[in-house]
Amino acid sequence: MSGISLACWAPMVPFAKTRLGLDEAHLGMVLLAMGCGSLASMPLAGFLSHRFGNRRVIGIGALSVCLFMPWLTLAPTAWMLAIALFCFGASHGVVDVAMNAHAVDVERMSGGGIMSGFHGLFSTGGLVGSAGMSLLLAAGAPLLACAVVLAIVLAVLTVSQWKNFLEHAQAEDAKKHTIFAWPSTAVILLGVLCCISFLAEGAMLDWSAVFLRSSRQVGYDMAGLGYAAFSIAMAVGRLSGDFLVRRFGAVNMVRWGAVTASLGFFIATCLPWAGSSLFGFLLVGIGAANIVPVLFSAAGRQGGSAPGIAIATVTTLGYTGMLTGPAAIGYAAHATSLPLALSAIAVLLLGVAALAPMARR
Template sequence: MNSTTDAAVAGKPATPSLAGARRATRLIFLVSGIGMSAWAPMVPYAKARLGLDDAQLGLALLAFGGGSMLSMPFVGWLAHRLGNRTLIVASGLLMCLALPVLAMVTNITELIGVLLYFGVVLGAVDVAMNAHAVDVERLDGGRLMSGFHGLFSVGGLTGAALTSALLAVGVPLTAAASVLAILLAVVVLWLRSDLLDDAPTADTPRKEPMRMPHALAWLLGLLCFVSFLAEGAMLDWSAVFLRDVRGISAASAGFGYAFFSAAMVVGRFSGDRFVGRYGPESAMRIGAALAAAGFLLVACVSGVVMSLVGFVLIGLGASNIVPVMFSAAGRLPNTSPAIAIATVTTLGYVGLLSGPALIGLVAHISSLPMAFAGVAGLLVLVSFSARIVK
């Protein structure tokens, strides 16, 4: 840590720096959410433009989760050695480059390549910003993680809704993606100076050895697998579900993910208070059960309105599962927060790696509603396992 951080730990005045770090952390969560969710309305366009069926699209989407999963062990090491600020800025700018390219791919090979790259840089942003959030939460002394993730959900709402709105009024897909990319890059460059400067220097090198993550990090990662699978189902398949199963136009299908993201915002901005009052175990148990009920509603009850209600329930239920797990991982003893979070998110992104393909395979064999019902069953298991976050 730098001298400002050391001063905060020692009780010396560092409020302006800490306030700036909180603001910058919120902004990078917002940017990451916008960048990732902007892809959701593009999925039906890519499917139609390239002539893909459900199984082919599912296999192509493997690259997104695969890129993140493969990069995260190295990202944890880089964040540990170079500092979270350096990694946040570099990977955030690289993320912006992917958006207009995703709108221009002309064949499945290009789609796979760009999704692989997109997954790598989003995974880097994810690990570094969550490790930075753990440091800020520790310095602040209160519960902040759900609020940080709430800004990610605001980004999810903003990115999906804004992209869908631009497409609905006739803005070309490439132009819409390019505008978002430029705006996000400007924000990343602006917030850089407020991030905690935790890079090692000649006076304070990082000599501590790389240790294996705590055993609980692996267990948390298995539960994170299911949660990421559920969120990935919303990102990659909600628009397809509304278009192909409920008959909504492609230009408006992205609003399903926007409803999900709006519910995530509500849940996460109230999450720090809820977790502080009732504890992380209750937050995780109740949330997983509510998300399971939402998936069952979407899968089993016909009608666009009921599907949107189901998306809202999924968002409310899933809103605090990941923040609770990340906060727990960042506080594990004898493990660097970046490495612990990298372990949890790596296993989580295995859910993004296998989830879209599995959902696509089940949809191809039976139906997309049946695939959603399977996700509900996995979330019930998470609810029964909530005691681990104690």
């Protein structure tokens, strides 16, 4: 549900840009509203999950996402779109924290590493959402109708799975920590690395369609294929990630994944063809696929913080990159160019590769 609904926004961005007559800088400011909503709700989500259990928080948060999704196609002004994005982002923030905490509980109960598989299903949702929206638009369906249909499907999916979520499954040692304790330095550093990786994902979500449309002259109906290619690679990489991590080790997965993602950004922005850009976005997905799941698992193993606090910290810092980074990209694109702004992410990813040994701790 989370992956599909978030990916549905990617093909909507060029429509919003054209409908409201926004340049890159103003669009970046509007996109910032989604990040503000998520970051405002994430600390509250940790408390709500602790107080009421993951089942209620995930379910109610997911239904809220479905409720706000059609708003994104109706906003008549930039301010109204910003408000809709704030509410949409806040609902997503609640779901993101609760579902990752839920995944840590399930991973602990299963006795094996399965975090990449969970994130792989998020990426699968990203593929379904972006491809589904592109197909509906190509068939001539109005944008509002596309959003309403997918919101109804996701609401049915949420209600049908509600009873299968866990309430509370915290380990005994985790209960010894107060929920308000300050996270350890190692957890904060892992969160910073997640922030950069999520920044790359956020750039794909909010700017891949705009880049293909404005810099590679791809049609509106096909502009969502950039995020679709990225999501395909993410899904395949994450669904096979648990095996790959066991085979090559966590440090190598982070190091070479970051290098591959960096190369993908350079190829997408430096070569002038639409096909090469799609290939570059594919490499970004392959490289970034398992960086975040590995770092999340590393955070959950830290001894200086309760698992819930560690996950909340890494999630919040990570989504700071995903949700506020695109606004910074918008300003950088306005001051220079969109290809150059996206190339800067490649440099940051090389920094993640240099700090990959953090995943071992």
